[in-house]
Amino acid sequence: MQIIDIMKAGPVMPVIVLSDIRHAVPLAQALVDGGVRVLEVTMRTPIALDCVRAIRKAVPDAIVGVGTVTSPDDVLAAITAGAQFGVSPGATPALLDAINKSGLPFLPGTMTPSEVLAARDAGFRALKLFPAAPAGGIPLLKALASVFSDVLFCPTGGIDAASAHGYLALPNVACVGGSWLAPPAMVAAGDWAGITELARAVSRLR
Numbered sequence: 001m002q003i004i005d006i007m008k009a010g011p012v013m014p015v016i017v018l019s020d021i022r023h024a025v026p027l028a029q030a031l032v033d034g035g036v037r038v039l040e041v042t043m044r045t046p047i048a049l050d051c052v053r054a055i056r057k058a059v060p061d062a063i064v065g066v067g068t069v070t071s072p073d074d075v076l077a078a079i080t081a082g083a084q085f086g087v088s089p090g091a092t093p094a095l096l097d098a099i100n101k102s103g104l105p106f107l108p109g110t111m112t113p114s115e116v117l118a119a120r121d122a123g124f125r126a127l128k129l130f131p132a133a134p135a136g137g138i139p140l141l142k143a144l145a146s147v148f149s150d151v152l153f154c155p156t157g158g159i160d161a162a163s164a165h166g167y168l169a170l171p172n173v174a175c176v177g178g179s180w181l182a183p184p185a186m187v188a189a190g191d192w193a194g195i196t197e198l199a200r201a202v203s204r205l206r
Helices: 003-009 021-033 046-057 072-080 093-102 113-121 138-146 164-170 184-189 191-206
Strands: 012-016 038-042 063-067 086-088 126-129 150-157 176-178
Touching: 003 126, 003 150, 003 191, 012 063, 021 038, 021 046, 021 184, 021 191, 038 046, 046 063, 046 072, 063 072, 072 086, 072 093, 093 113, 113 138, 126 138, 138 164, 150 176, 164 176, 164 191, 184 191
Parallel strands: 012 038, 012 176, 038 063, 063 086, 126 150
Antiparallel strands: none
């Protein structure tokens, strides 16, 4: 799949932080059961890549990506784990070069017009905006649309169920990222039915 196809596969890309590998498969299955197929497992814990491997093996309907990719080594590790796409919080020339060489569908992180220019010059037209709300949120995206009409964004950071609709109404937003679909307390409690209901509610955002 191309990154644009992945972005358009659902309105919300859950940002998932896993500290117990036993939660990986049931969480992924609960989200997929609720209609959310695109999952970003962040590299914020030592078991993240093992979780990606487990989900890829056990939940074939999921589209599994790796988030918090910050170096060329992370790109290689994500691919080795079976990631179908990657996401970064920002982008350096070395990281953008490694992504391009890898062929992995990818959302490089940007926050400023200069960063959007640098990513676009490197060949990227689909970008993450992070941290979206602190950076300016909807007004910033409207301003970026006026000068970068060929760029689509996945804003992430400070977005919740209440604010997601406003972002998704923008023509330069293909999807949003958020952690509210996998609340740590619900994951720890194994409330998979509750998480499925949260996922089902996402379909009403578009």
